[in-house]
Amino acid sequence: MKKIALVLILLGIVCIPDSLLAQSEPDDIALANDEFQNSFYESLLQKGIENYDKAITALEKCQKLQPNNGTVYFEMGKNYLAQKDYLKAYDFFEKATQIDPKNKWFWVGMYDVCYETKNFTQAIVIVTKLVEFKKEYKEDLVSLYMNTQQFDKALELINELNDTVGKSDLRDTYKSQILRDSKYQSAEKANLLDQIKKYPKEESNYIALIFLYSESNQDEKAQEIAKKLETEIPTSGWAQVSLFKFYLNNNDGNNAVKAMNLVLTSMKIDNKIKHRLLNEFLIFIQDKPQFDVDLEKAISYFDNDKEVKVAKEIGKFYHNKKNWDKAIQYYEIHLKSNPEDMETQLLLLDMYIEKQQFDILAKKAENMIEVFPLQPQFYYLAGLANNQLKNFKKATVILETGLDYLVDDGALEINFNIQLGEAYSGLGDVNKKESYFSKAEKLLKQKK
Template sequence: MIQKGVIAILFFVLLGNPISVMAQTEPEDIAVATDEYQDAFYESLKQKGIENYDKAVISLQKCIKLKPNDAVAYFELGKNYLSLKDYRSAQDSFEKATQLDPKNKWYWLGIYDVSFETKNYPLAIETIQKIMVFDEEYKDDLISLYMITNQFDKALVAINEMNDKYGKSEDRDRYRLQILSQGKYQNAEIDNLIEQIKQHPKEESNYVNLIFLYSKSEESDKALNVAKQLAKEIPTSEWAQVSLFKGYLDSNQADKAIKAMNVILGSSKIDSKIKHRTLNEFLIYTNKNPQYASDLEKAISYFDNDPNVDVAKEIGKFYHSKGQFENAIKYYEKDLKANSETDRETNLLLLEAYAQMKQFEPMTKRAMSMIEVYPSQPQFYYYAGLGNNQLKQFKNAKTVLEIGLDYVVEDKTLEANFNIQLGEAYNGLGDAKKKEEYFLRANELLKKKK
C-alpha cells in the first residue's frame, strides 16, 4: 500500500515539472484509487466486525465502484447481505464473485450458505457438487442434503463411497441406520455389505452391520453364519463369540461356552435379540445339565434392567412348562422382587406353582395380599381359600371363598373349584349338609362343562 505522506510529497514534486505531471497522471490516479479502495475495504471489515452490516455494505459498494471486477469485494458484500438476511442481494453478490473467479471454492460456499438458509435445497445440491470438485470431503454435506430431501437411495450410495475412501463416521452411520429402518433399502445394503466383506475381510463393522440386518429381518440362521465367518477372520471380536458360543455348546465344551456367553451378554455392541437367543440356548442346555444352574443365575443378572423382557419371568414359565415348579417359583419370586411385586400374571403363575409344590403358607399369604390389590380378581380369592383350607383355617377359607365366588363370571371350571373348596371349608367346620350341597353344585358345574 502507498502511504498518504508519500503521495503528498510526490504530488508537490510533480508541480514543479509540467511535463512530468502529464506523464505521471495515470499512475498517480491509480495510486489514489488504490488508497481509496483499501481504506474503504478495511472500513468494511471494521464495520462488519462490530455488526454494522449496513455501513459495511456502503463501504464495499464504494470498493466495487473503484474496482468493478474485484471478486473479493463481491464476496465480502455477499457475506454482509447474508448477515442482514437480504438473501437475494447476497446470492447476486456471491454469484458475481464466482463469475469473476470460478475456481475459488469459498465463493461457491457463499451461494451454498444462502441456498441452505433459504431451504433452496435443489440449488444447495447443485452448488455443493461444484464445491466437491475442489474438496471431495464436502460430499458429507451432499449426503445431509439427500437425507433432508428424502433421496435415500442417492444418500446410501454416497455414504458407501465416502466410507470406502475416508473411513466411517458417526454421522454417516446414523444416516445409514435411518435409511435401513425402511425395509426397501435393506436388500441393496445387504448386497453391499456382502461385497464389502469380500473386499475387506478384516473390517469388523461390515460383519456387525450385516448381522444387525439379518437379525432385524428375523433371519437368525443367516446372522449366525455371518458370525461364524467373523469368528474365523477376527477371533478376538465380541461378535465372534456369538458363533463360538454356539459351537462350544454343541460340542459340550461348557466352560468355554459359558465364557463366550458372558462376553456376549456383557457387550454393549451386541443386539439384544442375539443376547436373548444366547440365554435361551443356555437355559435349554442347563435344563439338561443342572450343574450349571449357578452360571444361569449369573447370566440372568445381565438382564435385570432390560426394559423389554422380564427374563426371570420367562425362565420361570420355561420351568413351569416342564413341571419343575421349584425352579419356577425361584424365578417368579426373583422377577417380582426385581420388577413389580403386584404384577398380576406373575403372581397367578407363582400361586399355581406354590399349590403344585404344596407350599400353602406362602401361597395363602401372597394370595391374601393380592386380594387387597385386585379386589375383584376371583383367582386370588380361590388360592387364598385353598391355602386356608390346607392350613385348617376353615373359617377364614369360608369367608374369603364366599366373597370371591361373587366375582366369578362365565368360568365353569373356576366356579366348580370354588364350590369344592367351600365344601372342604364346611366339612372342616363340621357342617356336613353344607359340605354335601357345595360338592353337588361342583359336580353339576363339571357336568355342564363337559
C-alpha cells in the same frame, strides 16, 4: 488497511473473513486511492452495526473505483445475504468467484445462499468445488446427496469416508436408511467383502455383512461369514450370536449351548440380544430335559439384571405351558434371591393347587402370612389348603382373620365366604355354613 481491520476486530464491530485478511496487504488489494479505502472502511462499519443499505452504497463506490476487486463483490453478497435478498447475494458471490476462483470464501458465500434457500441440487455443485479446498466438505456432500435422494452416490461417498477418516454416527444413520432399500444392498455386500479382505480384524464389517445376508435370506453365506469371523477373532461374541441360530436350526443343541455361553459372557453384546437368545434356547429345549442344567447355568448370568427377572419369566413360560414342575423349579430359583416378590410367591402357591399338593400349599401359605401379615391372599390360600386337608377348625381361624384385611376385592371376598362355608360345613355348623354361602351368592349377584 490492516490497521483498520485490526481496530474493527478489537472493537468487536465486525469479523473480517479469512479471504479479506488474505488480501489485506496493499499489493494484494491494490487500493486505488484514499477514496476507495475510506468507502470500504465505511462499508465494514455500517455492516457491523447492521446498516446494510448504507454498507451497500459504500461498496458501490468501491465497485466503481475497482470493478475487478473480488472482495468488494464478496462483501456486497454478504450484505444482501444479511437482508435475505438471496438472488442478489448469489449473483455477487458468483461474480467474486469469477474474478478470483481460488478464493475459498467466495465459494462458501454461494454455498451459504444455497443452504438458506434449501437449493440442495445447486449446493452439490458448489460443495464439489469446495472439496478441492478442504476435504472435510465431503461430509456436507454426503448430507446433500441424502437430501436430493442420490442414495447411490451417498453410499459410495460414505464408504469412502469410512475407509479414509473412520466412521461417524451421522454417516452410520444415513447408511442404515439407504440399506433399507434392497437394491442398494448388493453394492454394500461387495463393499463389506472388500473391507473384510483389507481389514480382517475389524469386527463391525463382519457383523454388518452377516446382517445383510440374513435380511436377504442368504443364510448359508451369513453362516460362512460368521465362521470366518470366529476364525479371525475367536473371542468375538457377535460371531456366536449368528452361529447360535444356525446350530438351533440344525438341531445341534450342544454347539448352541457353547455359542450361547460365549454370548452371555460378552460385555459387548446388549442384554436385549442375550434375552432373545435365551428365549430361543428355552423354546428349543422345552421337550429336551437333557439341557435343563444348561438352562440353569444360562439363567445365572442374569442374576444382576435389574430390568428382567429371567428365572421368574421362565417360570411363567412353563406355567403357561401347564408344566407345573418346571414352573415351580424356576419360581423357586427366582425366590432364592427375591423372597419378598409377592407376585411370584402367589404364582408358586398356585402351582401347588394345580398339583393338588395341599400339604405343601398349607405350609408355604402359612409361612407367607408371617412374611406378609396384611395380605389377605395368603390367608385365603392357607384356608383353602386346610379345608382340603380337613383341618376345618384351623381353616376357620385363618379365613376369618384374613377377612379383616380384605379391602375392595369383590372376587376374593366371594372366595373367602365360600371357603368359610366349606369349613363350617366340615365342622357341622349348618347355620354358619348357610350364612357364608348366602353371603357369597349375594356378592356374586351384585358383581354381575
